[in-house]
Amino acid sequence: MDFSSAEENYLKAIYHLSEQQKEEVSTNSIADELQTKPASVSDMLKKLAAKKVINYVKYKGVTLTDKGRSVALLIVRKHRLWEVFLVEKLKFNWDEVHEVAEQLEHIKSRSMIERLDMFLGFPKFDPHGDPIPDKNGNIAVLTAKPLAEGITGNSYKVVSVSDSDAALLQYLDKVGISIGTVLQITDKIVYDSSIEINIDNQNRQQLVSKMVSENILVVDI
Amino acid sequence: MDFSSAEENYLKAIYHLSEQQKEEVSTNSIADELQTKPASVSDMLKKLAAKKVINYVKYKGVTLTDKGRSVALLIVRKHRLWEVFLVEKLKFNWDEVHEVAEQLEHIKSRSMIERLDMFLGFPKFDPHGDPIPDKNGNIAVLTAKPLAEGITGNSYKVVSVSDSDAALLQYLDKVGISIGTVLQITDKIVYDSSIEINIDNQNRQQLVSKMVSENILVVDI
DNA sequence: GTCTAATTTTAAGGAAAACAAATTTAGTTT
DNA sequence: AAACTAAATTTGTTTTCCTTAAAATTAGAC
Numbered sequence: 001m002d003f004s005s006a007e008e009n010y011l012k013a014i015y016h017l018s019e020q021q022k023e024e025v026s027t028n029s030i031a032d033e034l035q036t037k038p039a040s041v042s043d044m045l046k047k048l049a050a051k052k053v054i055n056y057v058k059y060k061g062v063t064l065t066d067k068g069r070s071v072a073l074l075i076v077r078k079h080r081l082w083e084v085f086l087v088e089k090l091k092f093n094w095d096e097v098h099e100v101a102e103q104l105e106h107i108k109s110r111s112m113i114e115r116l117d118m119f120l121g122f123p124k125f126d127p128h129g130d131p132i133p134d135k136n137g138n139i140a141v142l143t144a145k146p147l148a149e150g151i152t153g154n155s156y157k158v159v160s161v162s163d164s165d166a167a168l169l170q171y172l173d174k175v176g177i178s179i180g181t182v183l184q185i186t187d188k189i190v191y192d193s194s195i196e197i198n199i200d201n202q203n204r205q206q207l208v209s210k211m212v213s214e215n216i217l218v219v220d221i
Numbered sequence: 222m223d224f225s226s227a228e229e230n231y232l233k234a235i236y237h238l239s240e241q242q243k244e245e246v247s248t249n250s251i252a253d254e255l256q257t258k259p260a261s262v263s264d265m266l267k268k269l270a271a272k273k274v275i276n277y278v279k280y281k282g283v284t285l286t287d288k289g290r291s292v293a294l295l296i297v298r299k300h301r302l303w304e305v306f307l308v309e310k311l312k313f314n315w316d317e318v319h320e321v322a323e324q325l326e327h328i329k330s331r332s333m334i335e336r337l338d339m340f341l342g343f344p345k346f347d348p349h350g351d352p353i354p355d356k357n358g359n360i361a362v363l364t365a366k367p368l369a370e371g372i373t374g375n376s377y378k379v380v381s382v383s384d385s386d387a388a389l390l391q392y393l394d395k396v397g398i399s400i401g402t403v404l405q406i407t408d409k410i411v412y413d414s415s416i417e418i419n420i421d422n423q424n425r426q427q428l429v430s431k432m433v434s435e436n437i438l439v440v441d442i
Numbered sequence: 443g444t445c446t447a448a449t450t451t452t453a454a455g456g457a458a459a460a461c462a463a464a465t466t467t468a469g470t471t472t
Numbered sequence: 473a474a475a476c477t478a479a480a481t482t483t484g485t486t487t488t489c490c491t492t493a494a495a496a497t498t499a500g501a502c
Binding site: 443444445446447448449450451452453454455456457458459460461462463464465466467468469470471472 | 473474475476477478479480481482483484485486487488489490491492493494495496497498499500501502
């Protein structure tokens with residue numbers, strides 16, 4: 001079965017949304033994710049349901065079928081492998097690769113993506129710390145949590161950040177945060193939920209906003 | 222100015238056709254090249270003329286404008302660089318890369334293609350021997366001629382073959398012909414215009430058909 | 443120079459994917 | 473239960489690219 005780029009983007013969006021909140025995905029949230037209008041989404045959901053890649057109940061929302069999930073995981077796999085290529089081989093910065101990977105993920109060639117995987121040394125994570133599904137669609141489950149949920153005094157290692165927001169990535173670059181960076185929470189400001197951190201045990205504090213601290217995923221150390 | 226994949230394919234087709242025969246390109250030949258119908262071509266020619274990338278005179282044919290040629294050359298550049306990547310880095314055979322490169326050539330990112338060029342070491346020719354336009358659209362002129370025009374007794378070096386026909390490439394692989402191979406013409410069969418050749422001075426003759434000999438480009442040695 | 447055949451263009455319409463506007467539904471409030 | 477509201481769907485267009493059928497034009501044959 002073949003899927004257009006538009007169909008693939010819908011499946012990917014539904015996949016990402018169902019990762020975030022474990023229930024049915026709403027039409028509006030898909031429209032939001034894809035920068036389109038709910039009317040367009042309704043249209044497409046009918047098509048995708050006919051192709052048996054989603055379970056669609058009108059006015060109720062959608063979930064992916066097994067078939068749909070495996071299509072979505074292949075797209076995610078391609079997107080993340082291409083990001084690794086762009087950063088490791090072509091020396092892009094991590095904030096520059098998302099847009100190009102959005103195009104590359106739709107290239108159709110089963111054997112190319114397997115060869116690319118080999119060429120890259122079978123990476124397990126992309127440059128933003130997100131796990132890369134293997135060719136069977138198996139993907140590591142991230143046990144990480146947002147920095148926002150950390151406790152004052154504790155130290156954490158950055159394992160992942162949102163890859164779709166270049167502005168965030170540029171900001172993180174500027175303050176010296178990347179995958180693997182160790183952060184210690186030195187204070188939590190109750191007033192605006194911002195967090196004061198110490199980066200890589202340097203002799204300097206950095207204040208990060210609530211919004212930022214929710215988009216940095218960390219694990220305990 | 223932005224171009225859709227369809228528009229890019231038309232420009233590339235017109236470019237290739239005007240390379241072959243130095244005059245105006247006909248609607249039918251474009252339809253043929255793109256596996257579509259003449260009516261579709263007429264439609265698209267109007268669009269491309271409005272965008273000032275072709276000189277279009279109804280019923281007369283088209284030529285590329287300077288603008289059009291530079292767009293076409295960029296697509297050719299991308300196609301051929303990706304072919305180098307697929308063969309050199311991902312270890313594809315030369316008969317397997319055309320289709321995938323047809324998709325990759327439409328990826329939009331100026332900086333990616335320049336970085337890819339650097340990553341590949343600024344190659345001058347693709348795996349089929351075709352010259353790669355540089356970033357300014359300069360391209361080496363092939364002085365080669367079809368093997369079919371060779372003279373009995375003379376030796377020639379293979380510099381290029383048609384990249385779009387996988388069956389031809391597989392055949393050439395089988396008989397041991399690739400870019401750089403030295404061929405000596407030992408006989409020309411008048412009856413069916415086939416040619417008897419000796420490959421790399423081995424102790425063995427090989428008969429190649431008219432069709433094959435017209436699609437292998439060689440230079441004198 | 444006219445006629446016919448081949449080529450090219452126009453016209454009408456279909457599929458995919460988008461949008462706005464109008465309508466329907468689900469869930470909540472009273 | 474009726475009414476309301478927010479979300480979702482339907483309807484009707486639009487755009488892009490393609491197709492078939494018909495009309496127009498060019499060019500080669502006589």
